[in-house]
Amino acid sequence: MSTMIKVGMADLKVADFPNALTxxxxxxxxxxxxxxxxxxxxxxxxxxxxxxKAIRKNENVAKFADTAxxxxxxxxxxxxxxxxxxxxxxxGGAQMFSFSSQxxxxxxxxxxxxxxxxxxxxxxIPIKADETGGNxxxxxxxxxxxxxxxxxxxxxxxxEL
Amino acid sequence: MSDQLNLNNNIVLDVLREIGNIGAGNAAxxxxxxxxxxxxxxxxxxxxxxxxxxxxxxxxxxxxxxxxFFKIEGDITxxxxxxxxxxxxxxxxxxxxxxxxxxxxxxxxSALKEIGNILSGxxxxxxxxxxxxxxxxxxPALAIDMAGAILSVPAIEFGQMGDNVLIIQNExxxxxxxxxxxxxxxxxxxxxxxxxxxxxxxxxx
Numbered sequence: 001m002s003t004m005i006k007v008g009m010a011d012l013k014v015a016d017f018p019n020a021l022t023x024x025x026x027x028x029x030x031x032x033x034x035x036x037x038x039x040x041x042x043x044x045x046x047x048x049x050x051x052x053k054a055i056r057k058n059e060n061v062a063k064f065a066d067t068a069x070x071x072x073x074x075x076x077x078x079x080x081x082x083x084x085x086x087x088x089x090x091x092g093g094a095q096m097f098s099f100s101s102q103x104x105x106x107x108x109x110x111x112x113x114x115x116x117x118x119x120x121x122x123x124x125i126p127i128k129a130d131e132t133g134g135n136x137x138x139x140x141x142x143x144x145x146x147x148x149x150x151x152x153x154x155x156x157x158x159x160e161l
Numbered sequence: 162m163s164d165q166l167n168l169n170n171n172i173v174l175d176v177l178r179e180i181g182n183i184g185a186g187n188a189a190x191x192x193x194x195x196x197x198x199x200x201x202x203x204x205x206x207x208x209x210x211x212x213x214x215x216x217x218x219x220x221x222x223x224x225x226x227x228x229x230f231f232k233i234e235g236d237i238t239x240x241x242x243x244x245x246x247x248x249x250x251x252x253x254x255x256x257x258x259x260x261x262x263x264x265x266x267x268x269x270x271s272a273l274k275e276i277g278n279i280l281s282g283x284x285x286x287x288x289x290x291x292x293x294x295x296x297x298x299x300x301p302a303l304a305i306d307m308a309g310a311i312l313s314v315p316a317i318e319f320g321q322m323g324d325n326v327l328i329i330q331n332e333x334x335x336x337x338x339x340x341x342x343x344x345x346x347x348x349x350x351x352x353x354x355x356x357x358x359x360x361x362x363x364x365x366x
Contacts, residue, residue: 029313048320096228096304139307
């Protein structure tokens with residue numbers, strides 16, 4: 001029996017085969033999925049902000065792209081996964097509300113996605129699927145069997161990556 | 162200057178609750194004037210929630226809701242968001258312009274923007290009157306999508322200050338038709354503006 005494990009906002013979880021991971025209603029946040037194809041160990045983080053460095057209250061490592069990715073890798077490695085085999089799939093980073101005069105704060109989704117890409121690149125983890133941006137919410141499901149990522153939207157159907 | 166906003170501080174919470182009260186009262190009055198009917202309002206409930214609890218009050222992260230978002234400009238900066246579930250949104254538009262088979266069409270959307278504008282405007286103007294600060298709101302931006310996605314916007318703003326979200330719940334009831342509208346305001350001043358706002362009311366963080 002496989003279980004669907006829920007990842008909340010500013011949260012991260014690691015799962016073994018045959019379990020799957022999900023996070024519901026991603027908006028400007030980014031869902032980061034990591035996969036080790038050999039051990040079928042998966043990890044998912046639901047981050048809210050790009051960097052812990054500019055924020056004074058930063059104990060919650062799962063809230064920030066930089067600290068969440070480091071923590072996710074370390075928890076997966078404790079279970080026997082190896083970073084050198086990892087690949088990533090990412091989704092979210094939408095801009096839910098748009099204004100004609102756009103300031104930086106409003107583009108938080110884009111900044112989140114950019115930070116995630118940058119950090120994964122520095123870690124040497126290839127990104128196999130990148131479904132970020134747009135102006136709509138996404139629910140994602142990540143399967144340990146084959147690293148499949150399912151993306152559900154309201155009114156825009158289901159996509160498989 | 163404090164490191165973070167302490168939403169568990171009782172005095173701060175009382176002040177914010179009172180702001181919520183007066184703001185919502187004004188919003189209800191504006192709504193009543195607009196629809197020319199009597200509108201009752203329950204005492205607003207101010208809640209401090211964990212991130213994961215926020216979508217739950219609107220039926221769970223995947224429930225479809227309507228968010229109307231404004232930027233706050235002037236002596237303080239930040240944003241204000243008014244969120245309704247689908248039935249409340251349709252009820253609200255219905256109060257303004259009763260129709261058969263009301264649905265989420267272009268008319269509903271533009272009516273919602275306008276109603277959101279008036280309610281949020283009333284809210285902000287009472288805040289302005291209370292604090293003597295110049296505060297105005299931008300044009301509205303509207304989104305209809307999953308609650309989790311819509312609420313990620315205020316959650317991220319609050320996330321820069323701590324691990325909680327402050328939410329003001331208002332229930333409006335149009336007395337004659339007994340139509341209920343459950344609306345939620347998120348008042349999200351930027352961190353520096355929180356101090357200006359509370360400072361202008363004699364509260365130091």
